[in-house]
Amino acid sequence: QVQLVQSGAEVKKPGASVKVSCRASGYTFTGYYMHWVRQAPGQGLEWVGRINPHSGDTNYAQKFQDRVIMTRDTSISTAYMELSRLASDDTAIYYCASPLLQGSFDPWGQGTLVTVSS
Amino acid sequence: SYVLSQPPSVSVAPGKTATITCGGNNIGSKSGHWYQQKPGQAPVLVIYHDDDRPSGIPERFSGSNSGNTATLTISRVEAGDEADYYCQVWDSSSDHVVFGGGTRLTVL
Numbered sequence: 001q002v003q004l005v006q007s008g009a010e011v012k013k014p015g016a017s018v019k020v021s022c023r024a025s026g027y028t029f030t031g032y033y034m035h036w037v038r039q040a041p042g043q044g045l046e047w048v049g050r051i052n053p054h055s056g057d058t059n060y061a062q063k064f065q066d067r068v069i070m071t072r073d074t075s076i077s078t079a080y081m082e083l084s085r086l087a088s089d090d091t092a093i094y095y096c097a098s099p100l101l102q103g104s105f106d107p108w109g110q111g112t113l114v115t116v117s118s
Numbered sequence: 119s120y121v122l123s124q125p126p127s128v129s130v131a132p133g134k135t136a137t138i139t140c141g142g143n144n145i146g147s148k149s150g151h152w153y154q155q156k157p158g159q160a161p162v163l164v165i166y167h168d169d170d171r172p173s174g175i176p177e178r179f180s181g182s183n184s185g186n187t188a189t190l191t192i193s194r195v196e197a198g199d200e201a202d203y204y205c206q207v208w209d210s211s212s213d214h215v216v217f218g219g220g221t222r223l224t225v226l
Contacts, residue, residue, distance in 0.1 A: 046217065
């Protein structure tokens with residue numbers, strides 16, 4: 001079945017970087033964008049950006065433009081999101097999601113908790 | 119940038135109908151999607167392309183989208199429907215995805 005499996009929880013210090021992975025299965029990885037969405041504790045959903053796994057083209061939300069990099073490895077159907085210069089307000093659950101159903105996000109990964117703390 | 123507005127909370131008695139709105143400038147010209155999120159879980163798609171239901175989603179969930187408002191309607195509300203609900207569109211002018219702020223549905 002269609003599935004997105006993310007890497008495990010991370011704890012980072014302020015100023016560090018984090019790289020989260022998302023492995024896709026059950027569909028053609030290069031046929032659909034991969035998006036990243038984050039959710040801070042008690043807050044709503046926030047779009048971070050997306051990558052075209054076929055071409056590698058990316059599009060980031062303006063808020064993250066200068067410190068996020070999304071990449072992919074098509075040989076293992078895996079997308080990555082790296083966020084640098086972490087601050088405490090980057091503490092959140094980071095989800096990957098693929099728009100398989102007419103542009104809507106389905107499925108979602110299980111989420112990766114990134115905690116930024118000194 | 120494009121903004122979607124949702125009421126922070128909606129309350130409804132079991133068996134009644136819940137209506138959750140999502141306001142945006144000419145949102146009716148965009149394709150709207152809705153997600154349900156329960157505590158500690160990833161969001162789940164409940165309505166896509168304004169009014170379509172993914173397989174496995176009960177017929178009690180329906181959607182509409184016209185003018186400046188998209189609407190999620192949940193009929194015959196059950197205790198298990200208590201969750202946060204988010205609307206989402208793709209803004210073609212910026213090529214960015216936009217989420218509403220979310221609505222907490224409380225079943226009384």
